[in-house]
Amino acid sequence: MEAVTFNDLGSQKVLRSPASFYARLREHEPLTPFTFGAIKIWLVATTYDETALLLKDPRFVRDIHHVFPEGIPPALQQFIQQGGETLQLLSQNMLSLDPPDHTRLRGLVSKAFTPRMIEQLRPRIQQIADELLDAVQARGQMDLVADFAYPLPMSVISEMLGIPPEDRAQFRSLTQALLAGAMTPDQKWQTTGESFISYIKKQLAARREKPGDDLMSNLLQAREQDDMLTEDELVSMIWLLIVAGHETTVNLLSNGALALLLFPEQLRLLRTNPGLIPSAVEELLRLTAPVLFASKRMAREDLTLHDQLIHRGDVIYISTAAANTDPEKFSDPQNLDVSRQENRHLIFGKGIHSCLGAPLARLEGQIAFSTLLARLPNLRLACEPESLEWNPLFNLRSLKSLPVSF
């Protein structure tokens, strides 16, 4: 297999069919190293069973202070400083921390994301999906990303947090710019991050004046009354919930709709058997890879993996796309089968950092696809599939647009 460069990962070729690319890596090149300044990054694309173990492996941690308790080496320190205060502040959320801080922060919001709490959102999510389709139905065409897949999860997480409707449109370009520049944060990245942070601080100030019945007000209360989190942790938590709450689900809805349009017999099967919606959503999560990797981990000690020496401080990204197409675990893994029953995919990760929003993502997916199919019986692609483009990100599979007609 030809050597893989980091740019290949965000290339149109790979993003068009990641399942086959990561399956090839799993078979031929389970570990691929890249160097970014003082940081060595390993992509791990391996079997389902090994992935499941690695995702919970205590030799990997999130907080660099736990990797180097004696002090961060100067070269690494310099690299981190390139991201400035913005990077440091935005890294103080549960995804970037280990216990006990991780446990404390996750505990503050986990109640809002239990399957029971999320189920209560069903009527409102249905209403949002219907309103989005009301706005385009007469037109007979839409960009499924801009008109449906983006505004649906964005509205849901914004309403949970209490973010005003008129502010939501700006988040897509801000989060995309922050995600795209995260590997090499420069001055422009910092400025973008600062404007996001100052927006969140303004929202918090408004809630201090006039608390509402929303997650942001509840978190602020936890900060002010119970002293459960610092101001920076509060800002970073809100930023994580905004980004994680929409960037991934947009991809589930848009890549998922595309997959159904490209497998018309599966689309027909689903239309005639709406009871298959829950298994269809699991299958779209597995095969269309809204995210391609679990989140960043760092080796806390030197260790050997597939005969390669991983040093303390090295970063690893574990490919869920490779695990989710392992033929040892899934029969005919490259094929979309909306009625697949054995489907314990790893798209939401595993272990203490496994996706907090999984029940919400699943419910949004089920409502979105059932509403699209029920209301747009003649849904079809309005462009050549070859002309579609994905944003050049290595870890998210994010379609730029998806023109459809109906």
Ligand code: HEM
């Ligand atoms: C299709 C949709 C989604 C996918 C594929 C997805 C995937 C993931 C993955 C892979 C992780 C990291 C797991 C690990 O590294 O072991 C994660 C963490 C997380 N996700 Fe999601 N996610 C989705 C939707 C959501 C939604 C809707 C929210 C709502 C706020 C959310 C909030 C979070 C949070 C807060 C974490 C960090 C958990 C922790 O560190 O303890 N996600 N997600």
